[in-house]
Every structure is written in structure tokens, then in C-alpha cells.
Amino acid sequence: MGFFRIFLFMSLVSISVCQENLNPDLPRPLIIELQESIEPQLRESVEELKLQCGSWRLAVETNNLSPWKTIPEECADYVKEYIMGRAYGMDLERVSNEAGLYAKSVELKEDGKDVWVFDVDETLLSNLPYYAEHGYGLEVFDSVAFDKWVDKGSAPAIESSLKFYEGVLSLGFKVFLLTGRSEEQRSVTVENLISAGFQNWDKLVLRGFEDHGKTATLYKSEKRSRMVEGGFRILGNSGDQWSDLLGSSMSIRSFKLPNPMYYIP
Amino acid sequence: MGFFRIFLFMSLVSISVCQENLNPDLPRPLIIELQESIEPQLRESVEELKLQCGSWRLAVETNNLSPWKTIPEECADYVKEYIMGRAYGMDLERVSNEAGLYAKSVELKEDGKDVWVFDVDETLLSNLPYYAEHGYGLEVFDSVAFDKWVDKGSAPAIESSLKFYEGVLSLGFKVFLLTGRSEEQRSVTVENLISAGFQNWDKLVLRGFEDHGKTATLYKSEKRSRMVEGGFRILGNSGDQWSDLLGSSMSIRSFKLPNPMYYIP
Structure with missing residues (x-):
């Protein structure tokens, strides 16, 4: 090219x-x-x-690309500058602001069935300390090394997301966390979320044994469908991957956080 | 702000x-x-x-914004430069290239039921001559002035979209055009499309009397659902608005063309 x-x-x-x-x-x-x-x-x-x-x-x-494994080599500096400069933070903040405007605008029912769904990685928690060590997406994803990083439980909060998360709770939404992390990572994920400042979620859904091998789109769609079958109304959904947002039982409104470092189908 | x-x-x-x-x-x-x-x-x-x-x-x-009527005043020069410089054309071309890769990768059945759906305005035809006269989205949409422009039937093709459109046809897809234009604009739209180089579509769906007042998302969802009920498989969908792409009976893959000038709910 x-x-x-x-x-x-x-x-x-x-x-x-x-x-x-x-x-x-x-x-x-x-x-x-x-x-x-x-x-x-x-x-x-x-x-x-x-x-x-x-x-x-x-x-x-905009989800126009075919599945991709690494960022283009010639864009390595560009992506690093985007992430480490002001643009990434500005984009993250804008997503939370827009989502906040929407969250405030909807009228919740009294039955406690109105839900906001959040993804975890690059949505609530930031794995930047890990990706900074791995070329900001330039290296092919190494699940062993990444799981080691996850096990440390030290991913910081995305500050604008934490603020929005707290806003959503105070408005009376139920908060469901729906992550591609596996069930074996439950306790370290809970500890990490709490130490980063996240509290009072109603459900934390992780990939069970039966979910391995499924695309994130399918796995998350199935889990959302189960929420809807349970009588919940998914009014908002925040995620950094389109596979967090698209599929079946989609949210009334979805909010796409920026992430040019990796792609999950 | x-x-x-x-x-x-x-x-x-x-x-x-x-x-x-x-x-x-x-x-x-x-x-x-x-x-x-x-x-x-x-x-x-x-x-x-x-x-x-x-x-x-x-x-x-990324469809994160609440419905908006005009571009921010302070971004007027930015949008103009984006559109009139190389970036807009480059972004358009990339969408067609990616869509082309996908179109070639899917295997079509022999029954002639595999469909690609295209929106018309800012997807196949460009209304830039109109928007250049109206501040590239800085002015509130004026349906009377815009209809006058449409009636001229002189909107040029988006060249990369025309090339992709021809590629899709040659691969054996059926092409359905699904536009927010009204049924009264059928003949001028057909003439404009043909004079811009578009041919051999299988269906051109416009807003009928019963569709007025519906959001584009609802109107287009209903029309897509009717296609699916007719046994068609919507494998691809190209549009410059998320209301072209989201809703029910969504395409297997959707391609979002850039458009920072206006928003249609």
C-alpha cells in the first residue's frame, strides 16, 4: 500500500x-x-x-474495517501520540458527557428494571500501563502476558468513566458489568474495580466455561438477551468495542468509547 | 463551552x-x-x-452525539477544510475499499436473494454543491431549498461509491436503493442516478405517504424487514447516517460513510 x-x-x-x-x-x-x-x-x-x-x-x-490483529506499523507513532497526548482523554470525556446527557434525559420506571450495561477493559478500567509496554497495539495480542497483567489487579480507572458510572448509579439505574474476561478472573476483577473506585454494581457477568470460543458479539448478545428475558430494560450500553454494542437485544442507545489499539470480534 | x-x-x-x-x-x-x-x-x-x-x-x-441540527459554529472552518481537502475523499475511498474486500469474501447463493442495500444521498450521490452554498452544515436544514436542489437532478456521483457499486453488481449481488427521499421525487432521482452513472439496481425504495413522519431508523427498518420477509438476505449495507444502518433486520455488515455536515434521526 x-x-x-x-x-x-x-x-x-x-x-x-x-x-x-x-x-x-x-x-x-x-x-x-x-x-x-x-x-x-x-x-x-x-x-x-x-x-x-x-x-x-x-x-x-466506525467499525468499517475487517477484523485486524495489530495496528499498521506506519501508524505506530500516530497511535502512541493519540493515546498519550490530549486527544484520547478528550474523546473519552466527550463520550461520558454525551452518555450523561442521555442518561439524565430518560425517565426511569419505579420497578428497578432500568439497566445501564458497561464493558470493563478500556471502558471502566484502563490497561494502558500494559499496552504502553507492548507498542500500543503494535504487537500481536499475547493472552498469557495480558492475563499476567490482569492478575495484578492494578488497572487504573478511566476517570471520566468513573464519574459517569457514579452519575448513572445516582440517577437510579441498575448497573450490569458485562466483560469478556473469564470467570476465573472474577475475584481479581472485583478487587481491581473496587480499588479503582467502582462500587455498587448489580451484576458482574464474565465468560463461563460454556462461553469460551464464542465471539464477543455472540457471547454478549446472549447475556443481554438473558437480561431482557429477566424483565430488564437496557437503556444504555458503554463499550470500546463494537462487539460490546452490536448483535441482538441491543441497548436503546449505545456509546462507543475510543480504542485504536486492538480489535475484538 | x-x-x-x-x-x-x-x-x-x-x-x-x-x-x-x-x-x-x-x-x-x-x-x-x-x-x-x-x-x-x-x-x-x-x-x-x-x-x-x-x-x-x-x-x-460513532453515533455518540444526541440529535443535532447544525455543526458547531466554531467548527465551521474545520468541517469545510475536512470536506474540501483530501481527508473526506480519502475516508470515502477507504469505506468502499473495505466494503469491497468484504463483498468479495462472501459466497453468494444461486437463488439471487443476496442483497446489498445502499442509501442515496451522501452515499451514492453527493449534495456537496448544495451544502457548499449553505455553510457545510452550518445552516439549519431548509427542506424547501434542498428539494429545489434535488429537483435539478444534477447531484454528482461519489466516485469511489460508483466504483464499488459496479463491483457489487458484477459480483452478482442484487442492489436495493433505500432512500429517505419521497415517492414524489422518484423520477428525478432515477434520472439523477442514471446521469451520474448508476444502473441496474433491482429496487428503489422511497418514502411513501404512509412513511411520512417516521424517523429514518424506523422507516428503513420496516423496509428492510419487508425485504427479509421476501426471502432476501441483506449481506451488506452502505450509508452515511447511522439511521441507514441501525434498527431491525440489520445487515450482516454495515459500512458507515463519513458525513459531518448533517444528522438524520
């Missing part, structure tokens, strides 16, 4: 720039001439790459 | 810069001093606004 050519071009440019820096004896006018001819091209390539990676990220967030 | 303060700040900055330009008699060092102090702040404000508007656009494209 075109990405690769840009990547190659930029590598060559950076090599040639480095070589110039290693040659302090070159007459000064030559350096200026070289920089003048390289800089606009370099800037253009950086802009082009930003544009391409921005377009890739939009495709991720 | 914070937007407004930035907007105000930038207006003041641009006024002060203009006033400087109107004063050619000022001693030169003073101008330089002023520019040096303003430029970093100005650049920062421009960056901040870009970040905020980018975050707003992501919320639009």
Missing part, C-alpha cells in the same frame, strides 16, 4: 538527514540548500502519514 | 493583528515583539480548536 512507500521515503530522508549531521565539516551553504529541499518534502510526508492514519482510525472507530 | 472562549480569543487576536497591519508607521521592532508573543498563543489556539473539532467529528461518526 501507499503507506509503505511513504514509510520507506521517510526512512531514507531521516537517514540522509542523520548523515548530514555526522558531517560537521561540510560547507554551510550546502547544508542549508539540502535542508531547504528536504524540509517541505518531509513535512508533506509527515502530513500525509497523519492523514492516512487518521483515516485508518476513523475506519476503526 | 470552552469552544466559545477560544473562538472569542481568536477573534480578538485576529482583530489586533489586523489593526497592526493597518498601522504601517509603527516602529518595526514593536511589530516583531507583538508577533512573537501572539504567534505561539495563536498556534496553540488553532491546535486546540482542531483537537476539539476532531473530537466532535469522532463523536458524530
Whole structure:
């Protein structure tokens, strides 16, 4: 793809720039001439790459991409900058604000059957400390290493989500947590959630033995259907994956948190 | 909101810069001093606004926003630049490419019941000539003026969508067009589609008398349900609005084309 050519071009440019820096004896006018001819091209390539990676990220967030295993290599810096800069936090906050406006706008019945469903990872808890060590999605997912990280129980809260979570509870919603984590991780998940500040959920649903091998879309749809069969009304659903939100027994409104680091089908 | 303060700040900055330009008699060092102090702040404000508007656009494209009538005033330039620059075209092209990969990957049955559903406006046909005259979404939707534009029948094709449309037909899909336009606009819509290069669709469904007043989500869901009742399998669906894609009888896969200019519930 075109990405690769840009990547190659930029590598060559950076090599040639480095070589110039290693040659302090070159007459000064030559350096200026070289920089003048390289800089606009370099800037253009950086802009082009930003544009391409921005377009890739939009495709991720709108669920247009086919299942993918890692972020494009040439977008590694772009994704890191997005996550570690202000944009990711700003996007997360906006989701909670919009969800909050909706949550306040709906009238709850008196029967305690109005539910908000939350995913856990990258929705309530942040695994950034883990992903920072693994290239922000550049490495193929390693379930052994990730489970080790989960077992530490030290994932911090996404602050804007915690605030929204507390708001939802205070409005009188029942809160159901529906996670792709396995039943064996229940106690460490409970401990982690509590130490991160989450309390008073009504249900924590994890993958049981019978759910292994199912796609997240199917597993979560089945669990939502069971909630609906139990008489609950799913008014809101928050998740960072479309597989948290789509399928059967969908919520009245769904809120997609940003996540350009990984994809779960 | 914070937007407004930035907007105000930038207006003041641009006024002060203009006033400087109107004063050619000022001693030169003073101008330089002023520019040096303003430029970093100005650049920062421009960056901040870009970040905020980018975050707003992501919320639009992921369907997180509450129904909205116009784009935020402070994002007018941002949206215009997005649409008229390379990003919009690049995003459109990526949707068609991804949809094309999926379309090629599915195996069609021999019974001619495999369907791809397309929306029309901002999916196959582009109303950019109209929206360019109306602030790219900055003005409240004016159905009388828009219908006048539609009646001209001169909306151009979105080129990447036309190419994809032809690919879908050549793979053997049946193509159903499902538009929010009204039945009275049938003949002008047919003429416009044909003159823009679209041919050989199997059905063109428009809003009948009984559909007026329904949300697009409900109207399109009902029409899709009727397709399914007719034995058709909706394997793909392309639309620029989430109301083209969500609801009942949803497609196996949906493709969301970008559109930061307007929202249809």
C-alpha cells in the first residue's frame, strides 16, 4: 500500500538527514540548500502519514474495517501520540458527557428494571500501563502476558468513566458489568474495580466455561438477551468495542468509547 | 463551552493583528515583539480548536452525539477544510475499499436473494454543491431549498461509491436503493442516478405517504424487514447516517460513510 512507500521515503530522508549531521565539516551553504529541499518534502510526508492514519482510525472507530490483529506499523507513532497526548482523554470525556446527557434525559420506571450495561477493559478500567509496554497495539495480542497483567489487579480507572458510572448509579439505574474476561478472573476483577473506585454494581457477568470460543458479539448478545428475558430494560450500553454494542437485544442507545489499539470480534 | 472562549480569543487576536497591519508607521521592532508573543498563543489556539473539532467529528461518526441540527459554529472552518481537502475523499475511498474486500469474501447463493442495500444521498450521490452554498452544515436544514436542489437532478456521483457499486453488481449481488427521499421525487432521482452513472439496481425504495413522519431508523427498518420477509438476505449495507444502518433486520455488515455536515434521526 501507499503507506509503505511513504514509510520507506521517510526512512531514507531521516537517514540522509542523520548523515548530514555526522558531517560537521561540510560547507554551510550546502547544508542549508539540502535542508531547504528536504524540509517541505518531509513535512508533506509527515502530513500525509497523519492523514492516512487518521483515516485508518476513523475506519476503526466506525467499525468499517475487517477484523485486524495489530495496528499498521506506519501508524505506530500516530497511535502512541493519540493515546498519550490530549486527544484520547478528550474523546473519552466527550463520550461520558454525551452518555450523561442521555442518561439524565430518560425517565426511569419505579420497578428497578432500568439497566445501564458497561464493558470493563478500556471502558471502566484502563490497561494502558500494559499496552504502553507492548507498542500500543503494535504487537500481536499475547493472552498469557495480558492475563499476567490482569492478575495484578492494578488497572487504573478511566476517570471520566468513573464519574459517569457514579452519575448513572445516582440517577437510579441498575448497573450490569458485562466483560469478556473469564470467570476465573472474577475475584481479581472485583478487587481491581473496587480499588479503582467502582462500587455498587448489580451484576458482574464474565465468560463461563460454556462461553469460551464464542465471539464477543455472540457471547454478549446472549447475556443481554438473558437480561431482557429477566424483565430488564437496557437503556444504555458503554463499550470500546463494537462487539460490546452490536448483535441482538441491543441497548436503546449505545456509546462507543475510543480504542485504536486492538480489535475484538 | 470552552469552544466559545477560544473562538472569542481568536477573534480578538485576529482583530489586533489586523489593526497592526493597518498601522504601517509603527516602529518595526514593536511589530516583531507583538508577533512573537501572539504567534505561539495563536498556534496553540488553532491546535486546540482542531483537537476539539476532531473530537466532535469522532463523536458524530460513532453515533455518540444526541440529535443535532447544525455543526458547531466554531467548527465551521474545520468541517469545510475536512470536506474540501483530501481527508473526506480519502475516508470515502477507504469505506468502499473495505466494503469491497468484504463483498468479495462472501459466497453468494444461486437463488439471487443476496442483497446489498445502499442509501442515496451522501452515499451514492453527493449534495456537496448544495451544502457548499449553505455553510457545510452550518445552516439549519431548509427542506424547501434542498428539494429545489434535488429537483435539478444534477447531484454528482461519489466516485469511489460508483466504483464499488459496479463491483457489487458484477459480483452478482442484487442492489436495493433505500432512500429517505419521497415517492414524489422518484423520477428525478432515477434520472439523477442514471446521469451520474448508476444502473441496474433491482429496487428503489422511497418514502411513501404512509412513511411520512417516521424517523429514518424506523422507516428503513420496516423496509428492510419487508425485504427479509421476501426471502432476501441483506449481506451488506452502505450509508452515511447511522439511521441507514441501525434498527431491525440489520445487515450482516454495515459500512458507515463519513458525513459531518448533517444528522438524520
